[in-house]
Amino acid sequence: MLKKVLKVIGVVLAVLIVIAGIFYTKVYFSTESRLNKVYAVTPQQLTFDPNDSTLLATGERLITTKGCNDCHGGDLGGKVFIDDPALGLLVAKNLTKGKGGLPQDHSTTDWVLALKHGIRRDGKPLLFMPAHEYTLLSEQDMTAIIAYCSQLPNVDRELPQHNLGPVARILTDLGKLPLVPAEMIDHNRTLVKEVKAEVSVEYGKYLSIACQGCHRENMKGGEPVAPGFPVVADISSTGHPGKWTDDQFMETLRTGKTPEGKVLKPTEMPWTMTKAYSDTELKALHLYLNSL
Ligand code: HEC
Ligand code: HEC
The missing domain is CATH 1.10.760 (Cytochrome Bc1 Complex; Chain D, domain 2)
Known part of the structure; x- marks a missing residue:
């Protein structure tokens, strides 16, 4: 009798493991395809005077008030901001042109792709980089951020690659984690010129x-x-x-x-x-x- 019960339990467990395996395989491939999707967008052209000191000062303040340095580090040289066995390893890029940072020819358009569209140069989405919020910045604020970030002193910091854990993939699949902000963005919208700074x-x-x-x-x-x-x-x-x-x-x-x-x-x-x-x-x- 006991043997029979154990056998039934064994079969049930085996079935559950197979079902979990199938479920996770589905989650894995579905998240992979979302991470490798290539977005075709027409980036808005932004121009600025790189020596405009008021603009640079505004940009420097926005780096703090918009939370960039919470994830990318105080010097914007990047850091590991999530390191958890279940969620995985998530790394906020070195935003300077030092070792491990952005390519030497990283342009204003590339900055617009990241901030307004949540994508890289190659059109693939940036993970967990809250571009769905930054896409709503005014043209004035986004320009100030880009102007300031374009002249950062080099920081040499080579960081590991992302490694997504199973829980991060499952939460993403269930729509509980904003892993692919590019999916939440209206890529055709133009930026609002300016929002007046007043108590309103x-x-x-x-x-x-x-x-x-x-x-x-x-x-x-x-x-x-x-x-x-x-x-x-x-x-x-x-x-x-x-x-x-x-x-x-x-x-x-x-x-x-x-x-x-x-x-x-x-x-x-x-x-x-x-x-x-x-x-x-x-x-x-x-x-x-x-x-x-
Ligand atoms: C990264 C997530 C996160 C962001 C971004 C964030 N908050 Fe919070 N906030 C929290 C959490 C979580 C709590 C509750 C903390 C607790 O209970 O200890 C909280 C609590 C608060 C409280 C205290 C409320 C209370 O009842 O005591 C205020 C006020 C607040 N947030 C305002 C803001 C404002 C304003 C912003 C935007 C400028 C903001 N938060 C952005 C996560 C966030
Ligand atoms: C919640 C954390 C978080 C915040 C806040 C954040 N970032 Fe990021 N950012 C990331 C992560 C993570 C990546 C790397 C994404 C990837 O490699 O897929 C990234 C990537 C980038 C890139 C892309 C670089 C490249 O590879 O082309 C730029 C540019 C960038 N961030 C700028 C900013 C700026 C400017 C701000 C503030 C306005 C900001 N980020 C705020 C997490 C964050």
């Missing part, structure tokens, strides 16, 4: 694109962004920030401490990025969030 709902909405990836489009938060991360807070008018004054909101986003006494970890809620926001930017954001 419109400017707050523009800035909130930097919060969307985690707090969602409606700013009501929800499920953790990846396994091991906390539940994302509701920051619309129905959440805590709806009860805060502008000063409390600014204090929270600059120190990581909320009026309720919660301490936000910069690795989970990137206040090291929002710390660099001006009063105008934070007040505009608060105004927009309270309007939701």
